[in-house]
Amino acid sequence: MNVTLTPTHNGPYLVKGCITLLDAQGNQYEVSETIALCRCGHSNTKPFCDGTHETTSFAAVNRAAASI
Numbered sequence: 001m002n003v004t005l006t007p008t009h010n011g012p013y014l015v016k017g018c019i020t021l022l023d024a025q026g027n028q029y030e031v032s033e034t035i036a037l038c039r040c041g042h043s044n045t046k047p048f049c050d051g052t053h054e055t056t057s058f059a060a061v062n063r064a065a066a067s068i
């Protein structure tokens, strides 16, 4: 199964698919097949998004380069 990672508009990375998520010490998080990873740096539940980005001025809208 493919895993997709989508940087959402002004929000988290949305990850869909079966992944293994480890902390810096190699301990495994229990995760479902759809998770949101914080990229604003303000979540109180890192590495997961807790919605706090909506109360900050975090702004990031990413676009892949158009292929020819």
Ligand code: FES
Binding pocket: 011, 012, 013, 037, 038, 039, 040, 041, 042, 043, 044, 048, 049, 050, 051, 052, 053, 054
């Ligand atoms: S991206 Fe949602 S709390 Fe950081």
